[in-house]
Amino acid sequence: MTLASCLILSAAVLCVGIYGLLTRKQAVAMLLSIELMANSANMVFASYGHFRGGPSAQVFVLFALAITVAEVAVGLALVMLLYRRHGDTALDLASEARQ
């Protein structure tokens, strides 16, 4: 396994995340896609840490994971509110800010 193959994998995961974000309508699926994108970035961190040495990259990844979890918690709370309001989690329903 080389650094290049690891980076290609993370790029592929990023693209999957982008594709999911743009195509899915359900808020939960979109959140999952965002998670994929965030973790692809973590993978880049971890790969460089592994191949170029030093434990600091791993520490950053742990921090980033903790922040991502918090972000997801906020996102899921918003999804809950969306569901209570509209009885559905399709994100297109939440376009009141336009008015």
Add this chain to the structure above:
Amino acid sequence: MSAVTLGLIATFAPLAAALLLWALVPLRHRGAPAAWVTLLGSVIALAASVKLVIDRLGGAPDVRTTIPWIEERGRAMAELGVQLDGVSVPMLVIVCLVALCVQLFSVAYMHDEPPRAFGRYFTLHALFLFSMNVVVVSPNLLQLFAGWELVGLTSYLLIGFYFAKPSAAQAAVKAFWMTKLADMGFLFGLLVLYVNTGGFEWTAVPGTAIATWVTALLFLAVVGKSAQFPLHIWLPDAMEGPTPVSALLHAATMVAAGVFLVVRADPLFAQAPATREVMLWIGASTAVFAAGLALVQKDIKKVLAFSTCSQLGYMVAALGAGQAFAGFFHLGTHAFFKALLFLAAGSVIHAVHSNSLDDMGGLRKKLPLTTAAFVIGALSLAGVPGFAGFFSKDLVLGALEGKASWVPWAMLMGSAFLTAFYMGRVVIKAFWGAESEKAAHAHEGGLAMTGPLVALALPSLGAGFLGGWLATQVRAEYHLHLGLTPIAASAMALLGIGAAIMVFGKGGQAPLVGTLEKLDAFSLVDKTWAGAYRIGLLGVSSLAGWIDRYLIDGLMNFTGWAALEGGASARKLQTGLVRDYAMLVVVGVLVLVLIGVLR
């Protein structure tokens, strides 16, 4: 007690009374106790000022004590304090004595008022005495200005005492606006003085040009406050106030504040001969003009009001002639006999329940003491030899001898004749002749009414003999001389009285009365001011209103409208759909990546 303490007591005892009555509402609303509080304040003030005079007779020196006010980097912008010298101490006694007499008279005169109004009346009286004493003891022009505005305020409140009556409310507002217009002069005069000398002292020597500006502006304030032509129109209207108020404020003390100011600022005025020239002419013309109008008034108080204008004209003319002492002396004697005349008129009005001379007549049998008091006041005002008015009027006329080719002198001589003539008319119409219907039930008021009349009649008789003492106090020269002026003045007074007896004794009318009445009814000066108000003030105001409403508000409204409209059109760019924004973010990232790759 030191002189400064006494001066402070004389100033602050009435203020304490006013504050007490203002704070203790139940006391004020009870009525009679309020009068006692005010009277107590005035008695203390009078006692302190009499003690000051006694000390001065014992050789006490002039005192000037000040404290710095608004200090900035160790330098005070102005000073507050008391100055007790030959000008302020006699003035303090005059003010406190007349005020006490008037307040005592008011207890009887106003007893029909409801208790609340009665209490308000005496609170305002206490406030007035404080304000006037602030003017009198001022060590510089700034403090004098503060007192000046305070007396203006109390004057407004007391003219409008019967505020439910539209004419009284209008008169109050008119007096306020006319004097405020003039007071702008005081304010700007102070500014010019401060900018050029760095202080508010009347002893400053700023040079002729600046002194002329400052004194001209100050004189504008004097014209307003002392009711000189052409700003005199508020004074006759001010007679809407209760008669004792007219006696105290609009005859004896407040209107004389203008004269007092010039006496105080005499060192400044001495550097401005041009201002003095103007003062000479304005004073002389007011004296004649107002005396003419006094001749045709049907309201006894209005006769006295125009007479006050006229006598203030004498004082201003004397000041213009550079004889501050003559003006000051006339101020003092005038305070006594004019307050006496007003209080006697109040006693008459109280007896017949009318201001109109037509409702009076034959009152001398019903009101002997009032008649005696009024006659003494009238003789003093006319300048009959021996009475107080004679000495001071003689001094004023003597001051004008030979000034400006004798014309102002002749004008004042003429108005001396007119003064005697119109006072003769009032005395004959009110106290002699056939008894009118309303006069039948007239009777003298109680001791509170007659006491002040006697107390003021004595100085009206004898104050003239104090001239020598007063002159030493202000270090002026004073000597009675038997020359052209005293003989001519006495002749004018006696001729005027004689003519009045000849004409009005038989119930006749004076010559030219028709013309004067038309002039009075047309009231040219009044109408000019009303027109100036309508065209000038209302015109400028409506122009300013238009600019505010359409230009300034228009700009504001346009800004708001533009923001709203711009926002509404920009809103169409937004879909509100999360996937659109996500797409934009992704496209944006791709663009950034592309830029990064291609570089």
